[in-house]
Amino acid sequence: MxxxxxxxxxxxxxxxxxxxxxxxxxxxxxxxxxVEGASDRNTGVRSFKGIPFAQPPVGALRWQAPQPVNHWxxxxxxxxxxxxxxxxxxxxxxxxxxNGMSEDCLYLNVWxxxxxxxxxxxxxxxxxxxxxxxxxxxxxxxxxxxxxQKNIVAxxxxxxxxxxxxxxxxxxxxxxxxxxxxxxxxxxxxxALRWVEQNIAAFGGDPKRVTIAGESAGSVSVSAQxxxxxxRKLIAGAIGxxxxxxxxxxxxxxxxxxxNGLKFATFAGADSLAALRALSAQxxxxxxxxxxxxxxxxxxxxxFFPKAPAEIYAAGEQAHVPLLAGSNSAELPYMALLGGDKxxxxxxxxxxxxxxxxxxxxxxKLYPVATDSEVIDAAQDLASDRFISYxxxxxxxxxxxxxxxxxxxxxxxxxxxxxxxxMGNATPGLAGGVVKDPGNGMPPLPPMDGAIHSAEIEYAMGxxxxxxxxAWTPDDYxxxxxxxxxxxxxxxxxxxxxxxxxxxxxFSSGQRMTIDVVTRAEPEKVSARYRFFDQLNGKQ
Numbered sequence: 159m160x161x162x163x164x165x166x167x168x169x170x171x172x173x174x175x176x177x178x179x180x181x182x183x184x185x186x187x188x189x190x191x192x193v194e195g196a197s198d199r200n201t202g203v204r205s206f207k208g209i210p211f212a213q214p215p216v217g218a219l220r221w222q223a224p225q226p227v228n229h230w231x232x233x234x235x236x237x238x239x240x241x242x243x244x245x246x247x248x249x250x251x252x253x254x255x256x257n258g259m260s261e262d263c264l265y266l267n268v269w270x271x272x273x274x275x276x277x278x279x280x281x282x283x284x285x286x287x288x289x290x291x292x293x294x295x296x297x298x299x300x301x302x303x304x305x306x307q308k309n310i311v312a313x314x315x316x317x318x319x320x321x322x323x324x325x326x327x328x329x330x331x332x333x334x335x336x337x338x339x340x341x342x343x344x345x346x347x348x349x350a351l352r353w354v355e356q357n358i359a360a361f362g363g364d365p366k367r368v369t370i371a372g373e374s375a376g377s378v379s380v381s382a383q384x385x386x387x388x389x390r391k392l393i394a395g396a397i398g399x400x401x402x403x404x405x406x407x408x409x410x411x412x413x414x415x416x417x418n419g420l421k422f423a424t425f426a427g428a429d430s431l432a433a434l435r436a437l438s439a440q441x442x443x444x445x446x447x448x449x450x451x452x453x454x455x456x457x458x459x460x461x462f463f464p465k466a467p468a469e470i471y472a473a474g475e476q477a478h479v480p481l482l483a484g485s486n487s488a489e490l491p492y493m494a495l496l497g498g499d500k501x502x503x504x505x506x507x508x509x510x511x512x513x514x515x516x517x518x519x520x521x522x523k524l525y526p527v528a529t530d531s532e533v534i535d536a537a538q539d540l541a542s543d544r545f546i547s548y549x550x551x552x553x554x555x556x557x558x559x560x561x562x563x564x565x566x567x568x569x570x571x572x573x574x575x576x577x578x579x580x581m582g583n584a585t586p587g588l589a590g591g592v593v594k595d596p597g598n599g600m601p602p603l604p605p606m607d608g609a610i611h612s613a614e615i616e617y618a619m620g621x622x623x624x625x626x627x628x629a630w631t632p633d634d635y636x637x638x639x640x641x642x643x644x645x646x647x648x649x650x651x652x653x654x655x656x657x658x659x660x661x662x663x664x665f666s667s668g669q670r671m672t673i674d675v676v677t678r679a680e681p682e683k684v685s686a687r688y689r690f691f692d693q694l695n696g697k698q
Contacts, residue, residue, distance in 0.1 A: 183197070183204065183274070184196060184197060184204055185233065186206065186360050186361055187360055188209070188357045188360060189356050189357055190210070190227045190228070190229050190230060191229055191230040191231065191232075191233075191234055192232070192233045192234065193206055193209055193233070193234050193235075193236040194233050194234070194235055194236055194237070195207070195236045195237060195268075196237045197272070198272075198303065201272060201303060201307060202271075202272025202273070203269055203270070203271065203272055203303045203306045203307060204269070204270045204271075204272065204306075205237075205267065205268070205269050205270075205303070206236040206267065206268040206269075206270075206361070207236055207237060207238055207239045207240070207265075207267045207296075208236055208237075208238055208239050208240035208257070208265045208267065209234075209236055209240075209265060209266050209267070209268065210227045210240070210264060210265055211224075211227060211264055211265070211266050211315075211349055211350050211353040212224035212225060212226065212227055212264040212346065212349045212353075213225040213226070213227055213228060213264075214261070214262035214263075214264065215261065215262075215264060215318060215322070215342070215346075216261050216262055216439075217435070218435070220261070220322070220435055221322075221325055221327075221330050221339070221342060221431075221434075221435075222334075222342075223334075223336075223342070223345045223349075224264060224342075224345055224346050224349040227353075238257055239255055239256045239257055239265070239267060239294075239295070239296035240256065240257060240263065240265030240316065241256055241257050241258045241259055241260035241262060241263050241265070242254055242256040242258075242259050242260075242263060242293075242294035242295075242296065242316065243259070243260075243261075243263035243294070243316055243317070243318050243319045243322065243323070244259060244260070244261055244263070244318075244319065244320065244322055244439050244440075244442070244443050245259070245288075245291060245292045245293070245319050245320060245443070246291070246292070246320075246443060246446065246447050247292075248288070248289075248291060248292045249288060249292055251612060252288065252292060252293065252294070252297060253297055253298055253299075254294050254296055254297065255296040255297070255298065256294050256295075256296040260439070261322065261439040263316050263318070264316055264317075264318075264346055264349070265295070265316050266295065266313055266314065266315045266316065266350055266353070267295055267296070267301075267302070267313060267314045268302075268311065268312070268313050268358075268361050269301070269302035269303050269305065269306040269311070269312045269313075270306055270311050270361050270362050270363075271306050271307065271309050271310075271311075271362070272306075272307075274362055275309065275362055277364075278359060278362065278363060278364030278365075278367070279309055279310060279311050279362050279363050279364060279367075280309075280310050280311070280363070280364060280367040280368075280369065280649050280650045281310070281311045281312075281313070281354060281358055281363040281364060281365070281367060281368045281369065281649075282302065282305055282310050282311070282312045282313065282368075282369050282370075282371060282649050283313045283315060283350065283351065283354060283368060283369070283370045283371070284300050284302070284312065284313065284314050284315070284370075284371050284372060284376065284619075285315060285317070285347060285370065285371070285372035285375075285376035285379040285380065286300055286314065286372065286373070286375075286376050287372065287373040287374030287375045287376045287377070287401075287612065287615075288319070288374065288375055289374065289375050289407070290319055290320070290323060290324060290343055290375045290378075290407065290456070291319050291320045291446075292319060293319070293375070293376075294316065295314030295315055295316045296314075297314075298621060298624035298625070299615045299616045299619065299621050299624060299625060300314050300615065300619060300621075301314070301619070301621060301624065302314065302619075304619060304620030304621055304642065305619065305620065305642075305646065305649075307620075308620075308642075308646045309650075310646060310649055310650070311358060311361055311362055311363035313350075313354065315346075315347060315350040316346070317343045317344075317346035317347050317350075317379075318342050318343050318346055319343065320443075320446050320454065321422060321442050321443075321445070321446045321454060322342070322439070322442070323342045323343030323346070324340050324341070324342065324343060324415075324454040324455065324456065325339070325340060325342075325419050325422065325434075325454060326339040326340030326341075326412060326415035326416045326418070326419045326454075326457055326459070327339055327416055327419040327420065327423070327431060327434075328416050328420070329430070329431040330419075330431060331412070331416065333431075334461075336459075336460070336461040337460065337461070338412065338459035338460055338461035338462070339412070339415075339416070339419075339459065340412070340415050340419070340454075340455075340456070340457045340459060341456055341457060341459050341461075341462045341463075343379075343456075344379065344382050344383070344386070344456065344462055345388075345462060347379055347382075347383060347389075348383065348386070348388050348389045348392075348462075351368070351370070351383070351389055351392040351393070352392065354368055354392070355368075355392055366394060367394050367650075368392065368393050368394055368395075369393070369394060369395035369396065369397060369648070369649045370383055370384075370393050370395075370396055370397070371396070371397035371398070371399070371645075372397075372398065372399065373399035373400055373401075373612060373614075373615050374399070374400055374401050374406075374546075374611065374612060375401065375407060376399070376401075377398035377399050377400055377401035377402060377406075377483070377550070378401045378402055378403055378406055378407050378456075380396050380397065380398045381396075381398060381401075381402040381403045381404070381467065381553050382403055382409075382456065382462075382463075382467065383396075383477075384396050384476045384477045384479070384481075384557075385403065385463065385467045385470045385471065385475075385476045385477075386462050386463060387464065387475075388461075388462055389477070390476060390477035391477070393477055393479055394479055394652070395479050395480045395481075395482075395648065395649065395652050396477070396479055396480070396481045396482070396483075397481075397482045397483065397645065397648065397649075398481070398482075398483035398484075398550060398553065399483070399484070399485075399570075399614060399615070399618065400484075400485045400486060400489060400546050400547075400550060400611060400612075400614075401485075401546050401549060401550055402483075402549045402550055402552065402553035403456070403467040403468070403549075403553070404467065404468055404471070404549045404552040404553050404556065405546075405548055405549025405552060405691075405695075406545070406546045406549040406550075407455065407456065408455070408456070408467075409455065409456040409457050409458050409463055409466065409467055410455045410456070410457050410458070411457065411458055412457045412458060412459050412460065414457070415454070415455060415457035415459075418452040418453070418454055418455070419452075419454070421452040422445070422446075422451060422452050422454065425445050425448055425451050425452070426441075426442065426445045468552075468556070471553070471556035471557065471560060471561075472556060472560065473560070474560030474561065474562070476557065476560070476561060477561075478561050478562045478563050479561070479563055479652075480563045480564050480565070480566075480648070480652035480653070481553075481554060481557045481561065481563065481564075481565045481566070482565070482566040482568070482644075482645075482648050482654055483550055483553060483554050483565070483566075483567065483568075484550060484554075484567055484568030484569055484570060484670065484671075484673075485542070485546060485547040485550045485551075485569065485570070486542075486569075486570045486571075486608065486609040486610065486611060486612075486613055486614060487542075487569055487570065487571040487608035487609050488538050488542060488573075488607060488608030488609055488610050489541075489542035489545055489546050489547055489610070489611045490538065490541040490542050490545050490546075490610075490611065491538060491541070491610070492533070492534045492535075492537035492538045492541060494541040494545070495509060495537045495538075495540055495541040495544075496509055496537055501530065501533040501534045501537060502530045502533060503527050503528070503529065503530055503532075503533060505533075506527055506533045506536060506537055507522060507527075509537075510522055510525070510540075517690075517694075520690060521540070521690070524686060524687045524690055525537075525539060525540050525687070534607065535607065538607070538608070539687075543684075543687060543688070543691070545611075546611070547684070548687075548688050548691045551567070551684065551685075551688050552688065552691075552692070554567050554665055555665075555688075558664075558665045558666055563652075564652070564653065564664045564665075565664060565665040565666070566648070566654055566662055566664060566665060566671070567665040567669075567670040567671070567682065568670055568671045568672070568673055569670055569671070569672045569673070569680075569682075570609050570613070570614040570617075570641075570673045570674075571608055571609055571672055571673065571674040572609055572613070572614075572617065572633075572634070572637045572673065572674045572675065573607070573608055573609055573610075573613070574609075574610070574613050574628050575628050575629050575630060575631050575634060576628070576629055577627055577628055577629065578626065578627065578628065578629045579629075581627060614641070614673075616638070617634070617637055617638040617641045617642070618638075618641045618642060618645050619642065619645075620638060620642040622634060622635060622638050633675045636675060637673065637674065637675060637677070640659060640660075640673065640677050641673050641677075643656060643658075643659055644656075644659065644662065644671075644673075647659075659677075660677050660678055660679065661679060662679060663679050668681060668682060668685075669681055669682060670682040
C-alpha cells in the first residue's frame with residue numbers, strides 16, 4: 159500500500175512538473191509584455207493568437223501610421239484570434255475564426271514548433287489576400303501550424319482594409335510628418351515586420367531569416383514591401399502567389415488618391431477630416447458599399463514609395479532577396495473576357511478587336527483560335543493575363559534583371575476536386591468562393607480547365623484538411639506535399655530545391671515549374687505574350 163502511495167505521489171508530482179514545463183513554454187516575453195499561448199494536443203505546435211503589434215487605430219489614430227503598442231502588466235492570454243479589420247462580406251471563400259470585427263484589429267498570430275530548437279529558426283510572415291478590402295489572419299487556409307511542423311516559425315498578420323487602410327486626403331497629407339497619406343495597409347504590414355524584428359527571437363525565430371509571402375492582394379503586398387525603403391532591410395526572401403504592383407492593384411499618384419478621397423468624403427456627407435473621424439466605423443463601412451463610391455488605391459506617397467514601384471525595381475532599389483512567385487493556370491474563367499457571349503471563334507475575335515482596336519491582329523496571333531473548341535482556353539489565358547498573370551511575371555522579370563538574387567517562377571495547374579456531397583447544390587464561385595443557391599440569378603461557373611484564382615493556398619500552406627468544402631483526393635495531397643516542400647525549402651534556404659523533388663531551375667533559364675500531379679520544369683511559353691503587354695504599357 160505504501161509503495162502504491164509513493165508511486166501515485168511521484169506520478170502526481172511528475173505531472174505537475176510536466177504541466178509546469180509546458181506552461182512555461184507557452185509563455186513568451188515580448189517587448190510589450192508577456193503572452194501566454196497554447197499547445198495543440200495532437201501536434202504539440204504552440205500557437206499565440208491575437209498579439210497586438212500596434213495601438214488600436216481608432217479615434218485620432220484613424221488614418222495615421224500605426225503607433226507602437228502600449229505595454230501591459232501581467233500575462234496576456236493569446237489563445238484566440240483578435241478581431242478582423244472592418245470589411246464588407248465580399249468573397250465566399252473566406253472562413254473567419256476571428257473574435258468579431260472591429261476597427262481595433264492590428265493583431266498577429268504566431269505558430270512555433272513543438273520542441274524548442276537549439277538554433278534560431280527561419281520565419282514566414284504571411285499576408286492574406288482579398289483585394290485590400292477583405293481578408294483576415296484567422297482564415298484556416300493561411301494558418302501556420304503545418305509550416306511549424308517543418309521547423310518554421312509562421313505568422314499571419316492583420317492590416318487595415320478599404321477606406322480604413324487606403325484613404326488619402328489633402329488634410330491627412332498635411333498633418334502627416336512625412337507629408338503623405340493613404341497606404342495605411344502597407345504601413346501596418348511594415349509595423350508587423352518591425353515587431354518581428356524586435357520580438358521573434360523570443361519565439362525561437364531568426365530575425366535575419368524572415369521570408370514574407372502572400373496571395374493576391376497579399377502578393378501585391380509582398381512586392382510593395384520589397385520595394386519600400388521602410389521594409390526592404392527587414393526581409394530575407396519573398397514569395398508571391400498571383401499578383402504584383404506591376405499591374406494588379408497598382409499604386410497611383412498621391413494627388414489622384416487625394417482626389418478620390420475627397421470624392422469618398424462627399425459620399426459620406428463629410429466636409430472635413432474631423433467630420434470623417436466623427437463617423438463610426440460602421441457608418442464608413444456602409445458608405446464604402448454604396449454604388450459608384452470611388453475606388454481607393456495604394457499610392458505613390460513619397461514616403462512608403464519614394465517613386466513609382468516599377469521605377470524602383472527597374473533601378474534595382476528594391477530588396478535584393480531571393481524571390482519565388484507565379485500564378486495559376488486559370489486565374490479567371492473565359493466569361494470574364496466574353497461576358498455572356500458563347501465561346502465561339504467569332505465572339506472571341508469580336509471581343510479582341512473591341513479591346514485592342516489598333517493591335518488586334520497581334521493579340522490574335524498570341525492567343526490563336528482556329529476552332530470553337532480552342533476558344534475557352536484562349537479566352538481564359540487572355541482574361542487571366544489581363545487580370546493578374548502578366549503583372550506577376552513582370553515582377554519576376556524585373557527582379558531577375560536588377561535584384562542580383564535567384565528568382566523562381568511557377569505555373570500552378572491543379573484544379574480543385576469536386577465539392578463534398580454534403581455541400582448539396584452549392585457550386586464553386588470565383589476566387590474559390592461558394593455559390594450556395596445557384597438559382598439566385600448568378601450562373602454557376604463551368605468546370606475549370608485549370609486552377610482558378612486562390613486555388614493553391616491550402617496546397618502551398620499544407621492546409622487541405624482545414625477546407626471542408628472539397629473532396630480532396632490522394633493526388634491533391636501529393637500536390638500539396640510537393641508544393642509545401644518547395645515553399646519550406648525556400649523559406650529555409652532561399653532555394654526551393656531539395657531531396658526527392660523535381661529540379662526547379664531559375665527564371666533566368668527560360669523555364670518555369672508547372673505544379674500539378676506530375677510536377678515538372680517546362681520552357682515558359684508566355685514571355686512573348688507578356689512582352690506584348692510591356693509594349694502596350696510602355697515598359698520595354
